[in-house]
Amino acid sequence: MAPTVPLAVLALVALVAPGLGVAPPGCDYPAHRWCSSRDAAAACQVQSRCPSLPRPAAAPVQLSLYYESLCPACRQFLVLKLFPTWLLLPAEMLNITLVPYGNAQERNVSGKWDFRCQHGPEECLGNMMEACLMHEAQNFSTYFPVIFCLESGSSVTKNLEACLQIYAPELDSGRVTACVQGDTGMALMHHNAQATEALQPPHQYVPWITVNGPCVPPQKHTDELQAQAEASLLGLVCQLYEGEKPEVCGGSKAPKLPSGCSR
Incomplete structure (x- = not known):
């Protein structure tokens, strides 16, 4: 009997694998691990398809x-x-x-x-x-x-x-x-x-x-x-802070950002 592949893994492969699961150049991870870490997602060019990845810490x-x-x-x-x-x-x-x-x-x-x-x-x-x-x-x-x-x-x-x-x-x-x-x-x-x-x-x-x-x-x-x-x-x-903002920021007066900045 062939090994059973969990449905969650199959769903993940279908979600993130471009070209029917063909890894892009530089991606050495199997498809089911492409969203296992930020490094893996970056190497396999699927960051936007991995919503569960933790956001990187923002600089103060x-x-x-x-x-x-x-x-x-x-x-x-x-x-x-x-x-x-x-x-x-x-x-x-x-x-x-x-x-x-x-x-x-x-x-x-x-x-x-x-x-x-x-x-x-x-x-x-x-x-x-x-x-x-x-x-x-x-x-x-x-x-x-x-x-x-x-x-x-x-x-x-x-x-x-x-x-x-x-x-x-x-x-x-x-x-x-x-x-x-x-x-x-x-x-x-x-x-x-x-x-x-x-x-x-x-x-x-x-x-x-x-x-x-x-x-x-x-x-x-x-x-x-x-x-x-x-x-x-x-x-x-x-x-100016790029990370997740606390509630107090919601009630603060938002000034115009310096030239060249955008949100």
Whole structure:
């Protein structure tokens, strides 16, 4: 008696096999395995006929914020736009990089870096505190709520202890202070200065936002993207993300995508 072939396999062969089951060039899989994996489907040119295949993981939208700790517009964007958007979206949708420096200037004085900030020495201190906080905490979900607390409070430079107690009690404020007062803080600010000066196009104001995602090369800034981020950051990220979107994206205002992008 001939072996029995399951009906499901026969149906699959009929569904996916072009030319009565003849494998296309480069396909080394039997017809009943063409939909067994993404590699097999690609080799046998049947991706569109394999609806059960898992979708590939989508890359997160990358957003970098170049800012100053005491800049009113920077604080407004971080507190009212960036932080709420981060809270609303799944972690895999959005990666954020914070670069506190902005319109500051640095110079080398007798082998040591000296910084001059747009809003004075207090802002330089705030920039370095936040840079050191990131360095010591490492984990974004640990330090971002603390920075939000600092930027939304009455004083960026005087509320570190209180903000740490609320949002990151496991982090010792003494470590952050030691960083600020030592060579590490200077090195971190020098790094931020270099990153800011390397921007293309050069930054002209703060906050300065760069984004990358589909149709948007890495670390791109345009007036259009800046305006969209400031008007509806949630809507922009939802539009740029290529993966499955959460329910919150359904109610967000969808901005016009950058030129050359489509959905």
